[in-house]
Amino acid sequence: MANEILAEQISGEYKYGFVTDIEADNAPKGLNEDIIRFISKKKNEPEWMLEYRLKAFKYWQTLEEPHWAHVSYTKPNFQDIIYYSAPKPKVQLNSLDEVDPELLKTFEKLGISIEEQKRLSGVESRIAVDIVMDSVSVKTTFKETLSEKGIIFCSFGEAVQEHPELVKKYMGSVVPYTDNFYAALNSAVFTDGSFCYIPKGVRCPMELSTYFRINASGTGQFERTLIIADEDAYVSYLEGCTAPMRDENQLHAAVVEIVTHKNAEVKYSTVQNWYPGDKNGKGGIFNFVTKRGICLEDNSKISWTQVETGSAVTWKYPSVILKGDNSVGEFYSVAVTNNYQQADTGTKMMHLGKNTRSTIISKGISAGFSNNSYRGLVRIAKGASNARNFSQCDSLLLGDKCGAHTFPYIEIKDKSAIVEHEATTSKIGEDQLFYCKSRGIDNEKAIGLIVNGYCKEVLNKLPMEFAVEAQKLLAVSLEGSVG
Amino acid sequence: MLSIKNLHASIDGKEILRGINLEVKAGEIHAIMGPNGSGKSTLSSVLAGKEDYEITEGSVTFNGKDLLELSPEDRAREGVFLAFQYPVEIPGVSNINFLKTAINEIRAYKGQTPMEAKDFLAMVKEKQKLVELDGKLANRSVNEGFSGGEKKRNEIFQMAMLEPKLAILDETDSGLDIDALRIVAGGVNKLKSKDNATIVITHYQRLLDYIVPDVVHILYKGKIVKSGPKELALELEEKGYDFIKEEVGA
Ligand SMILES: Nc1ncnc2c1ncn2[C@@H]1O[C@H](COP(=O)(O)OP(=O)(O)OP(=O)(O)O)[C@@H](O)[C@H]1O
Ligand SMILES: [Mg+2]
Numbered sequence: 001m002a003n004e005i006l007a008e009q010i011s012g013e014y015k016y017g018f019v020t021d022i023e024a025d026n027a028p029k030g031l032n033e034d035i036i037r038f039i040s041k042k043k044n045e046p047e048w049m050l051e052y053r054l055k056a057f058k059y060w061q062t063l064e065e066p067h068w069a070h071v072s073y074t075k076p077n078f079q080d081i082i083y084y085s086a087p088k089p090k091v092q093l094n095s096l097d098e099v100d101p102e103l104l105k106t107f108e109k110l111g112i113s114i115e116e117q118k119r120l121s122g123v124e125s126r127i128a129v130d131i132v133m134d135s136v137s138v139k140t141t142f143k144e145t146l147s148e149k150g151i152i153f154c155s156f157g158e159a160v161q162e163h164p165e166l167v168k169k170y171m172g173s174v175v176p177y178t179d180n181f182y183a184a185l186n187s188a189v190f191t192d193g194s195f196c197y198i199p200k201g202v203r204c205p206m207e208l209s210t211y212f213r214i215n216a217s218g219t220g221q222f223e224r225t226l227i228i229a230d231e232d233a234y235v236s237y238l239e240g241c242t243a244p245m246r247d248e249n250q251l252h253a254a255v256v257e258i259v260t261h262k263n264a265e266v267k268y269s270t271v272q273n274w275y276p277g278d279k280n281g282k283g284g285i286f287n288f289v290t291k292r293g294i295c296l297e298d299n300s301k302i303s304w305t306q307v308e309t310g311s312a313v314t315w316k317y318p319s320v321i322l323k324g325d326n327s328v329g330e331f332y333s334v335a336v337t338n339n340y341q342q343a344d345t346g347t348k349m350m351h352l353g354k355n356t357r358s359t360i361i362s363k364g365i366s367a368g369f370s371n372n373s374y375r376g377l378v379r380i381a382k383g384a385s386n387a388r389n390f391s392q393c394d395s396l397l398l399g400d401k402c403g404a405h406t407f408p409y410i411e412i413k414d415k416s417a418i419v420e421h422e423a424t425t426s427k428i429g430e431d432q433l434f435y436c437k438s439r440g441i442d443n444e445k446a447i448g449l450i451v452n453g454y455c456k457e458v459l460n461k462l463p464m465e466f467a468v469e470a471q472k473l474l475a476v477s478l479e480g481s482v483g
Numbered sequence: 484m485l486s487i488k489n490l491h492a493s494i495d496g497k498e499i500l501r502g503i504n505l506e507v508k509a510g511e512i513h514a515i516m517g518p519n520g521s522g523k524s525t526l527s528s529v530l531a532g533k534e535d536y537e538i539t540e541g542s543v544t545f546n547g548k549d550l551l552e553l554s555p556e557d558r559a560r561e562g563v564f565l566a567f568q569y570p571v572e573i574p575g576v577s578n579i580n581f582l583k584t585a586i587n588e589i590r591a592y593k594g595q596t597p598m599e600a601k602d603f604l605a606m607v608k609e610k611q612k613l614v615e616l617d618g619k620l621a622n623r624s625v626n627e628g629f630s631g632g633e634k635k636r637n638e639i640f641q642m643a644m645l646e647p648k649l650a651i652l653d654e655t656d657s658g659l660d661i662d663a664l665r666i667v668a669g670g671v672n673k674l675k676s677k678d679n680a681t682i683v684i685t686h687y688q689r690l691l692d693y694i695v696p697d698v699v700h701i702l703y704k705g706k707i708v709k710s711g712p713k714e715l716a717l718e719l720e721e722k723g724y725d726f727i728k729e730e731v732g733a
Contacts, residue, residue, distance in 0.1 A: 429571070431571045432571050432572075432573055434531075434533055434534075434555065434571075435567070435570070435571040435573070436573075436581075436585075437532070437554070437555035437556045437559065438531045438532070438555055438556075438558075438559055438564075438565050438567075439559055439581070439582075439585040439641065439645065440556050440559035440560045440585045440586075440588045440589040440592070440645070441556060441584055441585055441588050442554075442556045442588065443556075445584065445588065449573070449576050449580075449581065449584060450573060450576065452575070452576070453573055453574055453575025453576035453624065454574065454575055455575070456575035456576075457575075
């Protein structure tokens, strides 16, 4: 359709490895109060925002980088990162004609044709896109169409300017800056991201999408996303990411917060395809992300679907706090690791309200020398009567040099809870491969078929456009991994 | 069409096929019978290209091509089809999607464009009818949770869809009830033409009442020790394998 976040004809090697030659407006390397003031000033932020950042920074300085995940990597040097890099010229633009042509070319390479999207206005399935390149949000499409319904979909920076009361009210309410090391860092230095507010009773008529791209070298990307669905509101939100190939590791430490009010529902889908490093494990993105939603009020629902194929090291646990009674949390995940990639991913479902339900379906696929861990926590608080959880964690191994690990944690404080956990580990069968081949299907296609079949439950949760791309991406990520 | 000469194959250093000779011409049906462990499935796996086996001697020519040189997928694309004795389950992959992929891969190999969706669906309908396969099965994941008999029937459905030149049916009759046996055999007969050939591996003469072979071969300890007209199967059923053992002096 209009939005092909992941370009149509992906093949072979990492295809998004190009660097766009755009003049960037950079902060000097390193991190201190002055840098934070610099960022805040660049973004023309109000005083309260700066204060929030400085508080977070102070707190961050008291923290140690955590090491409990089942991953090993060289600790990033936080003084060697550029915390602000904006493509020049400044891009608060009203029409696409004003956008740097180089930038537009980048989007074209990424398979996103904004032009086409504009033309497609009026077609039944449309997607509004916010593109965050390095540190700033470049262009949000369909803004007018959305605003007719009262939907706010804009860059985070813009929200700080235009809707400070909403930002103040909700930012940090789900992921406080004290939450963890990377959340604190993000709260101090975040540069941009997306903001979305769906007012009472509104079903967002199109998929909202944010596209993240790290471009400049030596930079980190620290975006923040905040999604609020007011009473009876609904939105389906998509997130895609790529980065150029570089020898060094680049840090991506995002924070995503979701709040649902009474009867509201948010579906958040991610196809994460950050540069994973080369075959020998050199380079690649460190993806240390805090994603959490809260079902603040009764009968609301938050559902995370993720397809994780990129990044050298991934460390993320999209979680749901089920505070409202009868609220529902879902986590559907496919995580693929190949070569020397490492992923430690899973979810936390925190049941506080009565009759709350959560479902966790995780499919880990490891190939090459990679390591793939599922880590999940299901917590049923006292008083969360009749809570239910069902978890299923399956691991598929391709080859015998890779690892799959499952770390399920269950804490039950209420006797009425029903918690079920199932886990399987299997190897891709030589018999299955031979069966496919004997029908004329070659090795790569066969692996693609088998792996996609294996992940079907999760892929089915993705919006159509994304599902097709995700399927291709899975096959490509595993190319050359067997046989 | 198929010419096997002095074929020797072993696995883990153990020789299983010990000098097979077999000529199959277009339009013919050959039956292979033989006691458990005599090497029938091994022969079919070797023909389909399973990599586990080491070919130590001999040759296989298929329509003028050196079959042993081809990858398993290319053999399939050239028109070799194996109906497995134990069909494999592929969870999450629908039969339809599986077959569409297979057909389009085979077409691509022949330089043809992918099949139109509506032609494909029409073909599915037609072939389903031919082998009286429940439409629900076609939409389910490949063999997942199928009963033994349903799996066998699905193999024949796949065969019907892929229209091979040479089909090897490895004990497709075992596990089928009487009605299913008749239906499957009927399917095979309807698909028979002067351009294709079938090798039927079976333990039971009963199947050969429905699929009438031109030649019956008896495989024993990795060799074809006796070949003859369809009456050979009857004789075998009557006397058991002992008479073969006596004849070959084993
Ligand atoms: N991987 C293996 N390792 C060792 N021996 C094997 C292996 N695979 C097959 N064999 C042996 O090869 C011989 C032939 O097996 P095969 O499956 O071809 O027999 P078959 O004629 O098809 O028997 P059945 O009638 O029971 O299906 C058997 O003795 C079997 O044990
Ligand atoms: Mg056998």
